[in-house]
Each structure stands twice: as C-alpha cells, then as structure tokens.
Amino acid sequence: MDAGAVQVRRSRRVNRPSMQKAIGVDLGGSHVMAAVISDDGKIASRHEQDLDDLAVDPVVNAVENTVGKVLSDTKGKSVLGLGLGSPGNIDPASGTILYSPNFRWKNVALGELLRKRFDLPVFIGNDARCATLGEYTYGIGRGTQHFVLLTLGTGIGGGIVSAGSLLLGNSAGAGELGHHQIKPLGGFICNCGKTGCFEAQASGTGLMRHAFAIAASFPRSNLLAKDAGKLGSKAIRKAAQNGDVHALAAWKNFTEDLAIGLANVIAFVNPELIALGGGVSSAGGYMLDSVRQRVDELTTMVPRGTTRIDIAKLGNDAGAIGAATMVFRGGLTTGARRVKA
Numbered sequence: 117m118d119a120g121a122v123q124v125r126r127s128r129r130v131n132r133p134s135m136q137k138a139i140g141v142d143l144g145g146s147h148v149m150a151a152v153i154s155d156d157g158k159i160a161s162r163h164e165q166d167l168d169d170l171a172v173d174p175v176v177n178a179v180e181n182t183v184g185k186v187l188s189d190t191k192g193k194s195v196l197g198l199g200l201g202s203p204g205n206i207d208p209a210s211g212t213i214l215y216s217p218n219f220r221w222k223n224v225a226l227g228e229l230l231r232k233r234f235d236l237p238v239f240i241g242n243d244a245r246c247a248t249l250g251e252y253t254y255g256i257g258r259g260t261q262h263f264v265l266l267t268l269g270t271g272i273g274g275g276i277v278s279a280g281s282l283l284l285g286n287s288a289g290a291g292e293l294g295h296h297q298i299k300p301l302g303g304f305i306c307n308c309g310k311t312g313c314f315e316a317q318a319s320g321t322g323l324m325r326h327a328f329a330i331a332a333s334f335p336r337s338n339l340l341a342k343d344a345g346k347l348g349s350k351a352i353r354k355a356a357q358n359g360d361v362h363a364l365a366a367w368k369n370f371t372e373d374l375a376i377g378l379a380n381v382i383a384f385v386n387p388e389l390i391a392l393g394g395g396v397s398s399a400g401g402y403m404l405d406s407v408r409q410r411v412d413e414l415t416t417m418v419p420r421g422t423t424r425i426d427i428a429k430l431g432n433d434a435g436a437i438g439a440a441t442m443v444f445r446g447g448l449t450t451g452a453r454r455v456k457a
C-alpha cells in the first residue's frame with residue numbers, strides 16, 4: 117500500500133462518526149438472549165441462556181447474567197443503555213409488565229428491578245413490538261413509512277408502524293393482531309379463550325390444527341403418523357410442497373385463513389408493506405404465491421395493490437435488534453419519554 121492510500125484511509129477514519137452501541141435483550145418464555153448491537157443494526161456479540169424457572173427472581177438473575185457477559189465483551193467501552201423485549205402487556209414509560217400470560221406475571225416492575233442492577237438507562241417493550249421496530253429500522257421495512265410485521269410461530273405476534281411511528285394505542289395494546297377473530301363460528305379455540313382468532317387459525321400451530329381437523333377425510337394419509345417430536349408445522353409445509361394431498365388440503369385451508377387476516381390488516385391500516393416472519397415464513401415464495409392473489413381478492417375498499425406482502429429479513433434476531441433500537445430512539449416511539457437511569 118502506498119503512502120497516499122494510507123492518507124485516504126486515515127482521513128476517512130477521522131470523518132466517520134463513531135458508532136454507538138446498546139444492549140438488546142430478547143426475553144422469551146424459554147430462554148433469554150442478550151446482545152451488543154451497534155447503531156447500524158449489527159450484532160457484535162451475544163450470549164443466551166435457557167430459562168427453567170419463570171418466577172421473577174430467577175428470570176431477572178438470568179437477564180443479569182447474560183447482560184453481564186455481553187457487557188464484559190465491550191471491554192469497558194460505553195453503551196447507551198439496555199433495551200429488553202418481553203411477551204405481555206407492558207407500560208413502556210415505566211417498564212412494568214402489567215400482564216404476561218407466558219410468565220404468569222402481573223404488575224412486575226421489571227424496569228425498576230433492572231435499573232437497580234445496572235447503571236444504565238433501561239427501556240422495556242413488548243417483544244413483538246420490538247421485533248416490528250427492528251424490522252422497520254434495519255430489516256425489510258427500512259425506507260417505508262407504513263409497515264406491519266406479523267410473526268407466524270406458535271402464535272402470531274405483530275406490530276404496526278404508521279406514518280413512521282410505532283402504534284402503541286391507549287394502553288400499549290395496539291398491534292395485537294393475532295387476536296382479531298376471523299372464524300368465531302367453527303374456528304379453533306385460541307389460547308386467549310376466544311374462538312377463531314387469527315393466531316389460532318394462521319400461526320404455525322394453526323397449520324398443524326388444520327391438518328388434524330381434516331384427518332378423517334384422508335384415512336390413508338401418513339402425514340400425522342410421525343413421532344410427536346418430529347411433527348411440526350414444518351413437516352406439514354414440506355409435505356405440501358412435495359405434493360402430499362392431505363398436507364396440500366391443510367395448507368389450502370391455512371393460507372385461506374392467513375389471507376383473510378392479511379386482508380383485514382390492510383383494511384385496518386393500509387400499510388405499504390406487511391412482512392411475514394416466524395417459522396412458517398421460511399416457506400418463502402411458496403407461501404407468498406399462495407396468499408398474495410387471495411389477499412387481493414379479499415381487499416375491497418382499500419385500493420388493491422397498495423400493500424406489498426413479503427418475508428421479514430432479521431429472523432430470530434429481530435427482537436433483540438428492536439430492543440436495542442428502543443435505546444437508540446429513546447423509547448418504542450420517536451419522541452417517547454426518556455426513562456432516567
């Protein structure tokens with residue numbers, strides 16, 4: 117390398133604004149993952165730990181342990197704060213978990229507990245809203261103004277960005293799209309107690325339930341004969357892609373319900389883009405081909421073709437990246453009240 121090239125490199129380094137970092141924590145019902153994330157959305161280091169006791173103290177200890185490990189990876193370099201996404205209804209101003217069915221918690225002041233343990237600003241938000249913020253800021257939603265993420269896993273998590281702001285609603289309940297009913301008569305019973313919720317019909321679990329619901333019509337099918345451990349929505353989806361008639365019929369019913377929910381979401385918020393994440397979305401183009409045309413047919417009052425449907429980009433990291441994004445933005449929404457350390 118000649119001297120001139122060295123000169124150019126040095127001047128670039130001087131002009132480049134220094135990268136800021138934050139801790140993003142994805143707290144799930146079975147494990148916790150903490151990561152150091154830079155303000156370009158990249159993960160610098162991560163640590164994970166399984167949760168076997170969902171009482172408050174062991175969970176907070178597990179968060180402290182994983183966060184402590186990633187903080188030691190930063191070798192004393194400063195981080196802006198700690199963001200954590202958790203299932204449940206959460207007051208984003210205080211970080212108190214008002215209700216979380218996954219943990220069976222009510223009114224747990226998680227934000228306060230973590231602020232006592234770390235000398236950092238702490239932001240806490242619902243995990244699906246955090247994932248939405250992550251995909252919106254650094255994933256497939258980047259550059260859009262009106263964006264919806266739907267994560268199709270064991271349930272359906274969601275979040276809505278409208279005119280550049282994540283919608284929280286009157287009490288942080290906006291975006292619970294998994295629990296709008298699409299089949300109140302004759303649908304599957306949802307974990308929330310209602311019948312025919314979008315999540316009961318069109319999540320990965322929903323795909324399985326469709327396969328079981330029509331099993332009697334396919335007496336010679338081996339689809340559901342697999343070991344319980346191996347049978348999952350992936351097995352049904354792969355069998356459909358391989359032409360299994362039972363799986364194809366289940367897939368058709370599943371995508372019909374998915375399309376109904378997606379058309380409803382378009383009617384609610386007319387987003388520019390709906391991104392589908394979660395395990396079922398690894399079907400990629402196969403899934404998109406199945407739903408796009410049907411969604412178009414079911415879209416009536418909103419001008420057709422104004423909402424794109426695509427696959428999310430950040431995968432399982434969306435939650436942690438979005439949790440760190442809360443720190444960079446000063447809260448779940450732009451201009452959210454800053455919580456002091």
Ligand SMILES: [Zn+2]
Pocket residue numbers: 294295296306307308309310313315316
């Ligand atoms: Zn429900």
